[in-house]
Amino acid sequence: AQSVTQPDIHITVSEGASLELRCNYSYGATPYLFWYVQSPGQGLQLLLKYFSGDTLVQGIKGFEAEFKRSQSSFNLRKPSVHWSDAAEYFCAVGLNTDKLIFGTGTRLQVFP
Amino acid sequence: DTGVSQNPRHKITKRGQNVTFRCDPISEHNRLYWYRQTLGQGPEFLTYFQNEAQLEKSRLLSDRFSAERPKGSFSTLEIQRTEQGDSAMYLCASSLSVGTEQYFGPGTRLTVT
Numbered sequence: 001a002q003s004v005t006q007p008d009i010h011i012t013v014s015e016g017a018s019l020e021l022r023c024n025y026s027y028g029a030t031p032y033l034f035w036y037v038q039s040p041g042q043g044l045q046l047l048l049k050y051f052s053g054d055t056l057v058q059g060i061k062g063f064e065a066e067f068k069r070s071q072s073s074f075n076l077r078k079p080s081v082h083w084s085d086a087a088e089y090f091c092a093v094g095l096n097t098d099k100l101i102f103g104t105g106t107r108l109q110v111f112p
Numbered sequence: 113d114t115g116v117s118q119n120p121r122h123k124i125t126k127r128g129q130n131v132t133f134r135c136d137p138i139s140e141h142n143r144l145y146w147y148r149q150t151l152g153q154g155p156e157f158l159t160y161f162q163n164e165a166q167l168e169k170s171r172l173l174s175d176r177f178s179a180e181r182p183k184g185s186f187s188t189l190e191i192q193r194t195e196q197g198d199s200a201m202y203l204c205a206s207s208l209s210v211g212t213e214q215y216f217g218p219g220t221r222l223t224v225t
Contacts, residue, residue: 043216045216
């Protein structure tokens with residue numbers, strides 16, 4: 001069965017520190033890959049996407065993600081975290097861009 | 113450029129009542145999606161439309177749920193005879209066309225008492 005795993009439920013970092021959020025998927029083929037961010041009580045905002053081509057993709061707010069086919073991973077990174085990055089982050093995959101399967105999310109807390 | 117809008121933002125209802133939510137997609141987006149998100153979980157796909165045609169429904173969408181997009185613009189999601197297990201955030205998203213990313217609205221939070 002297709003699945004998405006975000007192994008870290010909660011991550012705490014200091015402001016200015018680097019960040020990596022993990023995402024692993026189980027699919028029969030290379031899926032479409034997305035990262036979304038959700039602030040409390042809000043909808044989801046698209047950070048970045050991977051459809052094909054260059055495996056390192058740049059997104060908004062200084063985020064980037066790298067697709068590694070051999071590891072079935074699509075980890076999200078940011079070199080220097082800001083307090084405003086505190087939110088919940090969701091990895092999503094799909095065999096097409098329609099029916100997305102989401103991970104359970106990683107809650108990011110940022111300390112000053 | 114206005115984003116996806118959803119109304120109401122919050123709905124409290126008693127068990128057994130019917131509720132209806134509305135979603136207005138981004139202008140000119142011909143695909144529209146509904147998801148449900150429960151506390152501590154990621155969104156789960158419910159259904160989606162290409163213009164007015166409903167193309168796929170999840171097994172999560174029981175007979176008490178119905179979604180429409182009558183003119184290919186806004187969409188409604190109705191839940192009949194609500195149950196406490198229906199309490200969740202209902203998210204709507206839209207995309208420009210096949211093969212493009214989804215943009216989400218703020219959601220409607222449903223509480224069934």
